Amino acid sequence: MENFTFVSHFLENPNLVLWLVVKILFVIGLALYLVFPILVLRQIKAFGRILGFYVFDLPLRIIAWTYLVVAVLAFLLALIIL
Amino acid sequence: MPDVFVAKKEKSKSAKIISPKLENKLESGKAKAWGQELRFLSTIAFRPTHLSFEDQDSDEKIIIFTRPHLITNLKWFLLVILLALVPLFAFKLLDFSFIPFNFRFVGLLIWYLLTFTFGFERFLVWFFNVEIVTNKRILDVNIPNILFRDITQTPLEKIQDVTAETAGFMRSLLAFGDVRVQTAGSVPEIKFEAVPHPNKISQVLNDLWREI
Numbered sequence: 001m002e003n004f005t006f007v008s009h010f011l012e013n014p015n016l017v018l019w020l021v022v023k024i025l026f027v028i029g030l031a032l033y034l035v036f037p038i039l040v041l042r043q044i045k046a047f048g049r050i051l052g053f054y055v056f057d058l059p060l061r062i063i064a065w066t067y068l069v070v071a072v073l074a075f076l077l078a079l080i081i082l
Numbered sequence: 083m084p085d086v087f088v089a090k091k092e093k094s095k096s097a098k099i100i101s102p103k104l105e106n107k108l109e110s111g112k113a114k115a116w117g118q119e120l121r122f123l124s125t126i127a128f129r130p131t132h133l134s135f136e137d138q139d140s141d142e143k144i145i146i147f148t149r150p151h152l153i154t155n156l157k158w159f160l161l162v163i164l165l166a167l168v169p170l171f172a173f174k175l176l177d178f179s180f181i182p183f184n185f186r187f188v189g190l191l192i193w194y195l196l197t198f199t200f201g202f203e204r205f206l207v208w209f210f211n212v213e214i215v216t217n218k219r220i221l222d223v224n225i226p227n228i229l230f231r232d233i234t235q236t237p238l239e240k241i242q243d244v245t246a247e248t249a250g251f252m253r254s255l256l257a258f259g260d261v262r263v264q265t266a267g268s269v270p271e272i273k274f275e276a277v278p279h280p281n282k283i284s285q286v287l288n289d290l291w292r293e294i
Contacts, residue, residue, distance in 0.1 A: 019182065026188060036199060040206065043228055047210045050233070051223065052134035059122065060209070067202065074191050081184045 023082040030075040037068035125149050126278045135214060135221065146215040146286060150208060150276040151258035158204040165197040203228050213274045215287065220263060222272045240267045241291045246280035263287065 041064045048057040120130040127133075127147045134144075169190055172178075178186055207225050214221040220241075222234040241263055248259030253276075261274035261283050277283060 019185065022185065026185075026192070030192070033195070040202070040228060043206070043210075043231075047223075047231075050136045051210070051212065052136070052138075060206070063202065067198070071195065074188070074195055077191070078188050082188060 019082075023078075026078050026082060027075070030071070030078050034068075034071055034075060037064065037071045040064050041068060120147060123152065125151055126283075133214075138216070139218065142216050142218050144214055144216050145290070146283060147212065148214075148274060148277045148283065149212045151256060151278050153252065153256055153258070154276045155205070155208055158201065162197055162201040162204075165200070166194070169193055211275075213272075213277065215283075215290070217290070220272055220287075222274070234269050234272060236263070236265045236267045236269060236272060238290055238294050240265045241287065242266050244284045244287045244291065246284035248280055261287070 041061070044057055044060050044064055048061075120127045120133050124130075125148065128145070130144060130147045133147055138144075181189070206228055210223060210225050210231075212223050214223075217238075219235050219237045224232045224234070226232075243262075243264040245262045245264075246259060247262065248254055248257070253259050256278075258276055258278045259280040261277060261280045263272040263274070264270065265272060274280070274283065
């Protein structure tokens with residue numbers, strides 16, 4: 001019975017359905033997007049090895065890790081507040 | 083029983099020793115002015131310290147390290163600034179009140195995340211796009227984008243022709259351009275794109291090539 005009210009509540013408000021769809025799209029997009037910072041980290045590591053930039057790639061690695069953390073936080077935030 | 087056949091010991095491969103005359107030529111004058119110390123944003127370094135590459139031989143010395151001129155980053159840098167300013171103007175000029183606040187906030191976060199991604203990717207492409215000249219070979223590392231890398235190397239003996247090209251207002255003003263190295267190897271041409279001091283680089287390459 002409770003489920004039925006939940007569904008009917010959504011059907012009566014088309015706006016809610018729209019925002020639910022947008023939320024799902026945002027969350028899926030951000031989840032897929034998490035792959036990119038990981039890829040960047042792997043590439044920096046690979047190039048560090050190939051070119052021996054052992055001193056110079058440290059700032060890059062710090063930025064890439066921060067980037068990954070921000071991307072994870074954005075995903076969690078979208079999951080919680082939307 | 084004496085050995086009938088004894089295989090000759092293989093001579094160990096030694097590095098091409100650069101003659102003192104060329105050594106002096108390379109060390110002297112303008113080449114020295116490029117600086118030996120390799121910094122985070124260096125675009126050219128002569129005999130850089132703190133640099134090595136994966137399959138570098140023990141007797142192999144790096145003579146030139148170069149990457150595209152810093153100014154080549156200007157286009158994407160301006161675009162990133164423009165993209166960062168878009169939401170500020172959009173929120174002032176357009177009415178987004180029909181979008182719930184939480185959606186607006188996450189949307190804005192995604193916009194800046196994508197802008198940062200674009201800028202960071204462009205920077206990495208510039209940062210890792212390097213050319214290294216050693217006393218044995220030329221190493222060209224190209225990454226057209228973050229998902230793809232292409233490393234080309236050719237021995238100095240296979241160089242056939244070296245040309246330096248500086249065309250355009252900005253390139254003439256800031257003294258940067260392309261160096262094209264024609265080779266007899268499987269890769270017909272190695273291109274040092276938008277590198278600083280292309281004429282001097284081609285001079286050094288010519289000197290090394292003549293020596294060999």
